Amino acid sequence: MKNYTIVLAYFLLLTPFLSAQNITGFSSENADAQRQLESQIRNLIDPDAFKSHLYALSSEPHIAGTPESQRVIQYIGDAMQSAGLEVNFYDYDVLLAEPGMVEITLELDEPLLLQNREKEYKQDPWSSHPALTHGWNAYSGSGKVSSEVIYVNYGRLEDFQKIDSLGINLEGKIVLARYGGNFRGFKAKYAEEAGAIGLIIFTDPANSGFKLGDIYPDGPFNDASAIQRGSLLTLDYYGDPLTPFEVALPLDHPDSPVRKKIEEVALPKIPVAPIGYGAAYEILSRMEGQNVPEDWQGGFDFQYSVQGGPDLLVTLEVQQEREIKRITNITGTIKGRDFPDEWVIIGCHHDAWTFGAADPNSGTAMMLSLSDVLGELLEGGWQPKRSIVFAHWDAEEFGLIGSVEWVEHHLEELMAKTVVYLNSDMSVTGPNFRASGTPSLHSAIMEAATAVIHPDTQLNLLEYWLRGSQSEEPSFGRLGSGSDFVPFVHRAGIPSAQISMSGRVPVYHSAFDNLFFYEQFIDSHFVYGATLAEYYGVLATRFANADIIPYDPLRTASVLEQKIEEVTEIAGKDIFEATNLPELVDLLGEQAGFYNSLLNIFPKNDGLRDENLQQLNSILIGKERQFIVEEGLEFRPWLRNVFLSPDPLQGYAAWALPAYRYAIEMNLLDDLYHMHKTHQTHTQILMDLIISLSELNELMR
Numbered sequence: 001m002k003n004y005t006i007v008l009a010y011f012l013l014l015t016p017f018l019s020a021q022n023i024t025g026f027s028s029e030n031a032d033a034q035r036q037l038e039s040q041i042r043n044l045i046d047p048d049a050f051k052s053h054l055y056a057l058s059s060e061p062h063i064a065g066t067p068e069s070q071r072v073i074q075y076i077g078d079a080m081q082s083a084g085l086e087v088n089f090y091d092y093d094v095l096l097a098e099p100g101m102v103e104i105t106l107e108l109d110e111p112l113l114l115q116n117r118e119k120e121y122k123q124d125p126w127s128s129h130p131a132l133t134h135g136w137n138a139y140s141g142s143g144k145v146s147s148e149v150i151y152v153n154y155g156r157l158e159d160f161q162k163i164d165s166l167g168i169n170l171e172g173k174i175v176l177a178r179y180g181g182n183f184r185g186f187k188a189k190y191a192e193e194a195g196a197i198g199l200i201i202f203t204d205p206a207n208s209g210f211k212l213g214d215i216y217p218d219g220p221f222n223d224a225s226a227i228q229r230g231s232l233l234t235l236d237y238y239g240d241p242l243t244p245f246e247v248a249l250p251l252d253h254p255d256s257p258v259r260k261k262i263e264e265v266a267l268p269k270i271p272v273a274p275i276g277y278g279a280a281y282e283i284l285s286r287m288e289g290q291n292v293p294e295d296w297q298g299g300f301d302f303q304y305s306v307q308g309g310p311d312l313l314v315t316l317e318v319q320q321e322r323e324i325k326r327i328t329n330i331t332g333t334i335k336g337r338d339f340p341d342e343w344v345i346i347g348c349h350h351d352a353w354t355f356g357a358a359d360p361n362s363g364t365a366m367m368l369s370l371s372d373v374l375g376e377l378l379e380g381g382w383q384p385k386r387s388i389v390f391a392h393w394d395a396e397e398f399g400l401i402g403s404v405e406w407v408e409h410h411l412e413e414l415m416a417k418t419v420v421y422l423n424s425d426m427s428v429t430g431p432n433f434r435a436s437g438t439p440s441l442h443s444a445i446m447e448a449a450t451a452v453i454h455p456d457t458q459l460n461l462l463e464y465w466l467r468g469s470q471s472e473e474p475s476f477g478r479l480g481s482g483s484d485f486v487p488f489v490h491r492a493g494i495p496s497a498q499i500s501m502s503g504r505v506p507v508y509h510s511a512f513d514n515l516f517f518y519e520q521f522i523d524s525h526f527v528y529g530a531t532l533a534e535y536y537g538v539l540a541t542r543f544a545n546a547d548i549i550p551y552d553p554l555r556t557a558s559v560l561e562q563k564i565e566e567v568t569e570i571a572g573k574d575i576f577e578a579t580n581l582p583e584l585v586d587l588l589g590e591q592a593g594f595y596n597s598l599l600n601i602f603p604k605n606d607g608l609r610d611e612n613l614q615q616l617n618s619i620l621i622g623k624e625r626q627f628i629v630e631e632g633l634e635f636r637p638w639l640r641n642v643f644l645s646p647d648p649l650q651g652y653a654a655w656a657l658p659a660y661r662y663a664i665e666m667n668l669l670d671d672l673y674h675m676h677k678t679h680q681t682h683t684q685i686l687m688d689l690i691i692s693l694s695e696l697n698e699l700m701r
């Protein structure tokens with residue numbers, strides 16, 4: 001093993017002993033003040049405040065661009081205003097879609113209209129809310145089509161390849177795909193590319209229905225009527241479909257950009273609609289073709305078939321308007337006392353497909369509870385050293401639109417000023433503390449987790465996270481796609497994390513993501529929401545108040561080492577053989593280990609003066625942007641982070657070292673010129689990182 005792995009182990013061993021008094025990046029004196037602040041936050045966080053925000057936010061369906069959503073925007077603005085934050089609204093005019101009409105008919109002797117609304121339950125008063133819509137997928141094509149059906153499992157690339165290898169032609173057929181396995185937009189894209197004329201996406205009982213446990217409203221799993229709504233956007237860029245790389249300023253704004261025409265954008269052309277498994281049963285159980293491959297069988301106990309047969313005709317009609325509408329992000333800022341131009345940003349979207357009790361507004365309520373508390377401290381004379389910004393994004397559900405437009409709007413400024421972005425989308429869904437994010441944040445996230453007690457036990461959140469695990473380290477996920485961290489990580493190169501109290505929400509994007517579900521199956525006493533607010537308070541104020549921003553470069557080096565191995569394995573040969581990348585990663589690890597040991601003795605090092613610290617922090621912030629390449633990644637120039645990208649083939653997942661992954665997928669490994677260029681870019685980035693770290697070490701000594 002490489003020697004810095006040993007340094008890492010040493011560092012981890014040491015940390016628990018030090019952490020009794022010390023907080024990484026704080027002088028001893030400031031650490032005491034920080035601990036005091038944290039206990040004030042702990043005392044002020046109130047589950048009832050969380051509850052009342054959640055009730056106010058989730059009392060009616062509030063899809064982006066609607067009057068109901070406008071009320072939520074107003075509520076968030078008012079709440080932060082009265083907490084004493086500096087509130088700003090950011091309007092953009094972007095392409096959204098409307099539910100329109102969806103009708104799916106089984107052409108039997110007596111035509112059978114399939115159900116596409118959720119059932120109403122007496123126990124759940126929200127389920128009969130008059131503003132609930134039928135099931136729909138945003139940006140579906142419009143039209144009425146009729147044909148026999150073909151089942152394509154999850155509708156992943158490999159599923160369509162399988163269909164092809166079975167000799168089945170999808171030309172002119174309606175395709176039936178189950179949810180799961182990839183982002184739903186790819187199901188539509190691949191179906192359309194295969195010549196299908198329509199797509200029906202269903203929830204299978206095996207993936208989130210009765211096969212897993214008690215169903216709604218007796219249990220949390222989907223009943224036969226629950227429908228997962230959701231967007232179908234899969235463009236080469238994120239945000240507003242009509243203004244790639246530009247800011248979708250309001251149409252009447254003097255700098256409003258020239259927009260693309262809707263016809264110029266690669267939106268789905270075929271009609272697409274989602275259904276629950278009750279409706280899916282009506283189709284699946286009547287299909288009469290060949291048996292599906294074994295792993296395509298879903299949760300019903302009859303044998304699934306690939307073809308429906310020529311006698312089983314389905315008619316699918318979708319009429320959907322795509323329209324430019326106004327969306328609004330809201331930010332609330334607490335100005336930093338010493339470094340107002342260094343920002344700690346916490347963000348969550350506010351729009352929802354239905355009530356959004358879990359997705360996203362458990363996160364919104366968590367943020368508002370915390371901004372209440374920090375506002376109260378502000379009133380008492382407290383101020384963080386750096387600024388803390390609470391950002392509430394609009395139209396995430398349509399394609400991360402609000403956050404992307406805002407990042408595009410402020411790109412240079414954000415890159416210069418942002419210390420960290422903490423995403424809290426859908427962040428309270430159960431008792432399990434979880435985090436994903438940029439490696440340089442892992443240590444700070446873990447350390448902050450030792451400062452908060454889990455409400456169900458006497459364990460702190462880190463201990464709870466590690467419960468039952470053999471490992472001394474919790475596992476961190478990577479940030480691929482699927483929420484508002486995307487523009488921060490992949491376009492601006494800002495270290496980001498998504499941290500949550502996590503559980504399961506099988507009814508995600510259905511009418512049952514409401515307060516009845518939340519209280520019954522997630523957090524009856526609203527304590528997980530309050531605990532997470534306390535945790536975000538601790539973590540955000542640590543980043544805001546630290547003398548030295550607590551990034552951990554050793555994690556970056558060690559994850560890079562792993563990724564080089566991972567990519568080598570996927571390539572099936574040593575693609576780094578002719579380069580010095582592995583050696584550079586070693587060198588980076590050495591410098592980073594040295595940096596960490598200096599950081600560890602920092603509390604006792606009073607030789608560091610304020611101007612050193614200021615210089616140190618600005619190098620630290622700059623160093624975190626070094627994975628960004630100006631011109632963007634070759635396969636998708638909107639993405640600019642060479643460390644990580646969303647998987648362009650499946651959606652939610654992530655690619656580490658994406659330029660290499662792309663070269664593997666596209667068979668470019670033998671293209672010497674191409675590989676030389678790729679190696680060169682990565683070599684330069686690593687050398688710059690090493691230089692930054694040695695500068696830091698020079699300053700720290």
Ligand SMILES: [Zn+2]
Pocket residue numbers: 349359360396425426483
């Ligand atoms: Zn969400």
